Amino acid sequence: MxxxxxxxxxxxxxxxxxxxxxxxxxxxxxxxxxxxxxxxxxxxxxxxxxxxxxxxxxxxxxxxxxxxxxxxxxxxxxxxxxxxxxxxxxxxxxxxxxxxxxxxxxxxxxxxxxxxxxxxxxxxxxxxxxxxxxxxxxxxxxxxxxxxxxxxxxxxxxxxxxxxxxxxxxxxxxxxRARTIPYNTNQFSESDIPDDIFAFPDADQFQDSMGWAPSYGSFQAFVTAMRILNGEDEARSWLEGMIDQGVEPYSDEFTVARRIADGELGAGFTNHYYIQRVVDNRDDPPIATAFTEGDAGTIFxxxxxxxxxxxxxxxxxxxxxxxxxxxxxxxxxxxxxxxxxxxxxxxxVGELPTIDKLNPPELDLTRLSEIGPTLDLMREAGIDV
Structure with a gap:
């Protein structure tokens, strides 16, 4: 030693x-x-x-x-x-x-x-x-x-x-790690990204242009937070609304971030650090980070x-x-x-708000372990997990 x-x-x-x-x-x-x-x-x-x-x-x-x-x-x-x-x-x-x-x-x-x-x-x-x-x-x-x-x-x-x-x-x-909305800066500006997670299923600009990774633990923790904070009915409605939007499933969130930087997707749902990994390994990629406010979309x-x-x-x-x-x-x-x-x-690292500037919802983080009902809910909505 x-x-x-x-x-x-x-x-x-x-x-x-x-x-x-x-x-x-x-x-x-x-x-x-x-x-x-x-x-x-x-x-x-x-x-x-x-x-x-x-x-x-x-x-x-x-x-x-x-x-x-x-x-x-x-x-x-x-x-x-x-x-x-x-x-x-x-x-x-x-x-x-x-x-x-x-x-x-x-x-x-x-x-x-x-x-x-x-x-x-x-x-x-x-x-x-x-x-x-x-x-x-x-x-x-x-x-x-x-x-x-x-x-x-x-x-x-x-x-x-x-x-x-x-x-x-x-x-x-x-x-x-914070939940975020990565978006392609050639397709959207920051003002185009809603600060309410429940606005995404009805936002016409995102039709057939968003990606998620429903089999990933991070995404399932996010849905768990939504289910706890807003109830199963609202969480199910959100999932079904995103499916109707044509959201594209991927195996992992790093891939979602890379596809956004490639221009194949306009936006998506990932942890914040996947965006930073893309930025760190490409020359000025067209990807940026947006946050929702006080809801499951910005769980930390x-x-x-x-x-x-x-x-x-x-x-x-x-x-x-x-x-x-x-x-x-x-x-x-x-x-x-x-x-x-x-x-x-x-x-x-990166163009991110400091931790005291984030606005996550009030939630006992240990409750994110309540994953069983979340998987049932996702399957009921038609998601393969």
Whole structure:
């Protein structure tokens, strides 16, 4: 292991890491099949035929704010990490944290977030897991509901706005993703995009020109939010209205974003970072991001982490989660995975509103795990999922 002694070594390591996250370059990112993990709300791991891309960030970006790892408690010992976030996305960050300390090791076990919650449940008090790192709030909520998550220290959970952590501080968000309306700027202007998700089925300008990915966990989480917020009848009517609009189904949301940039679609429904991945890997593509206001169309979901209650290393586990909220980690999520950082001192990449400017609806994010009724509803509307 390449450890570094003291704060000076960690500061030098930090400079190299931040320089690396902002450098040009790409790596493969495997997509996720919703059949593997219906709670995902993101596509971090699995095996879709169409890979995504990890971003290279924005050149000339200022150094991030927030607390650097050099000002955080040292990590030592061996930590077992159950990660529902795929290794292609977070492996580089985990390796960086390990390399920052001479006497620290991480034993990661990668799987879908849902499968890992089930595994921790089955293992009970014998679980070797110290930290659960989830792709979505729903799986974190399941862990907490099973009394399998410990309470985080106030100075860890308190780094994130209360909206993006458990009411009892049993888990905390580490990065986020917003639902958006990507659109082709050669076909539409921003003023052409409704700010009400329920306006789309009746908007004549979108007839036969929109795309979605109904089998994707992110889309299903969006429909789940609509069903919870507006009721099954309105959600069903919206789905049927979009079908009548001629919305085109795709296997994944990255493809939807690329087809919009190609001009094959005028607009669609995706998570925000798929647009940024297209922008990062093309020369000035004609694609931009629009948001609806205060409805399911702008739902904001989070990846996050929890200390597993069975651990006998609760301090180490909490301090590792603290490191996921460090300036370096939050910058990594911004420039490499194109997610929203969850500390105010680090801004997202791209022409996006900062997190405090978004207007998502009030919704307990853990309820996005209520996917079964949503799948039934989508099938009733005639959607193959």
């Amino acid at each position: 390449n450890g570094h002694d003291g704060a000076d070594g960690r500061t030098a390591n930090r400079r190299r890491f931040l320089a690396g996250t902002g450098a040009a370059g790409m790596a493969s990112l495997a997509g996720c099949s919703a059949a593997l993990d219906l709670l995902s709300g993101d596509e971090d791991s699995g095996g879709d035929d169409e890979p995504g891309l990890i971003g290279s960030g924005r050149e000339g970006r200022d150094a991030p704010g927030g607390t650097p790892m050099s000002e955080m408690p040292d990590l030592s010992g061996t930590l077992t990490l159950y990660s529902g976030r795929g290794e292609p996305l977070v492996g580089e960050l985990i390796s960086y944290i390990v390399d920052t300390y001479d006497d620290f090791e991480i034993e990661p076990r990668y799987n879908s977030s849902t499968d890992l919650v089930n595994q921790i449940r089955q293992e009970g008090e014998a679980s070797p897991a110290d930290v659960f790192f989830s792709v979505n709030a729903g799986a974190l909520g399941l862990l907490a509901d099973e009394n399998l998550a410990a309470t985080l220290p106030d100075d860890v959970a308190g780094k994130v706005d209360s909206v993006y952590r458990d009411d009892d501080d049993q888990w905390v968000g580490t990065s986020g 979901n989070v990846a996050g982490a929890a200390v597993v209650s069975a651990t006998d290393q609760s301090d180490l586990a909490a301090n590792f989660i603290r490191h996921l909220l460090s300036a370096e980690a939050q910058e990594y999520f911004a420039v490499r995975t194109f997610e929203y950082p969850l500390i105010a001192e680090v801004e997202p």
